[in-house]
Amino acid sequence: MRSIAILGVVMALTWVAPPPVEAQSTGAAPTAARKHIKLGVSGRPDQASLEIALRRGYFEQEGLDIETVQGTTGQEMLPSLAANQLQAASGSPNAGLFNALNRGINIRIVGDFAHIGDARDRTVAIMARADLVESGAIKNFADVKGKVISQGPGPGQITEIIFQKLFDQAKITPADVTIKYINFPDTLAAFASKTLDVTFLIEPLVTAAERQNLARVIVPGGAIDPGAELSIWIFSPEFAKDKDAATRFMVAFLKGARDYYDAFFLGKNKDATIALLTQYLPVKDPKLWETSRQYTDLNGRVNVENLKFQAAFHTKRGNVSGPVPDIEKFLSPEFSEAAVKQLGERK
Numbered sequence: 521m522r523s524i525a526i527l528g529v530v531m532a533l534t535w536v537a538p539p540p541v542e543a544q545s546t547g548a549a550p551t552a553a554r555k556h557i558k559l560g561v562s563g564r565p566d567q568a569s570l571e572i573a574l575r576r577g578y579f580e581q582e583g584l585d586i587e588t589v590q591g592t593t594g595q596e597m598l599p600s601l602a603a604n605q606l607q608a609a610s611g612s613p614n615a616g617l618f619n620a621l622n623r624g625i626n627i628r629i630v631g632d633f634a635h636i637g638d639a640r641d642r643t644v645a646i647m648a649r650a651d652l653v654e655s656g657a658i659k660n661f662a663d664v665k666g667k668v669i670s671q672g673p674g675p676g677q678i679t680e681i682i683f684q685k686l687f688d689q690a691k692i693t694p695a696d697v698t699i700k701y702i703n704f705p706d707t708l709a710a711f712a713s714k715t716l717d718v719t720f721l722i723e724p725l726v727t728a729a730e731r732q733n734l735a736r737v738i739v740p741g742g743a744i745d746p747g748a749e750l751s752i753w754i755f756s757p758e759f760a761k762d763k764d765a766a767t768r769f770m771v772a773f774l775k776g777a778r779d780y781y782d783a784f785f786l787g788k789n790k791d792a793t794i795a796l797l798t799q800y801l802p803v804k805d806p807k808l809w810e811t812s813r814q815y816t817d818l819n820g821r822v823n824v825e826n827l828k829f830q831a832a833f834h835t836k837r838g839n840v841s842g843p844v845p846d847i848e849k850f851l852s853p854e855f856s857e858a859a860v861k862q863l864g865e866r867k
Contacts, residue, residue: 576775579772598627608754628757628851629752633751634750634816636748643726645722649734650736667718669716670699670720671699708735763854
């Protein structure tokens with residue numbers, strides 16, 4: 521399945537506020553009534569496809585006036601979505617989301633924002649300190665026994681699932697390592713001070729760690745859990761009732777997602793796209809964008825079975841109160857499906 525973007529896993533990079541989105545002339549007035557949308561954004565590099573759609577005027581073309589509202593995580597945006605103070609946002613399928621579903625917050629899961637790609641995908645990766653790899657102390661994941669590892673910024677995230685799969689494969693347990701939770705931006709400093717041996721890390725920090733000779737990829741994320749959902753589009757219940765506007769939203773986003781794919785996977789207008797992203801997103805080094813490979817489904821389809829798996833995992837771990845949430849109850853795939861009818865299928 522052709523795809524593109526990451527991590528709904530929280531990427532708390534040092535945030536540089538992007539300039540406000542300016543409406544762009546489309547050359548033709550939309551036939552549908554214009555609608556004002558409050559959109560929760562993070563300003564992270566994994567926002568690339570969305571940023572392209574915003575800056576190239578795709579929402580404007582669909583008659584949607586977007587007001588971006590800054591947030592740090594999808595989880596903190598959930599109450600605003602439930603109350604229709606935000607109409608749309610992306611968020612990671614973590615314990616916080618699943619707990620919200622169990623509390624009956626009737627948000628709608630409408631599309632894929634980011635997922636892990638194929639076996640070569642290292643948008644997310646397990647990395648070990650460079651000196652440990654080069655000395656042969658860590659040759660594969662089984663060698664992490666007795667080491668200090670970071671499972672990302674906090675419990676209840678997909679990082680726990682990734683590590684548990686690796687523990688099972690290596691026939692070791694979490695008790696065989698020292699687990700810490702370190703925010704992604706602080707990970708490179710922890711490698712440099714040698715207070716950390718192994719971590720789950722995300723691009724562009726994966727590339728930055730390699731270029732600074734701090735760490736090496738020992739297992740790419742795609743080799744562990746291909747297709748796993750990292751971030752999903754969530755609509756407020758009220759916005760989802762406006763089926764026309766909700767469909768137009770997904771049309772605009774998918775245009776941006778397909779532009780990203782065309783640029784970074786097919787090489788079309790790549791320089792112009794990198795220039796746009798370095799202007800508006802925190803990663804300002806064009807060289808870090810050169811190897812960008814972010815994954816989002818080009819038809820907006822959500823990996824529902826993976827969402828169910830993640831919900832069951834976190835419930836079993838005790839991170840979710842109550843039963844495994846009924847994911848099907850909160851799905852609204854009709855907007856992506858209608859958008860694809862307009863745009864055509866991408867395979």
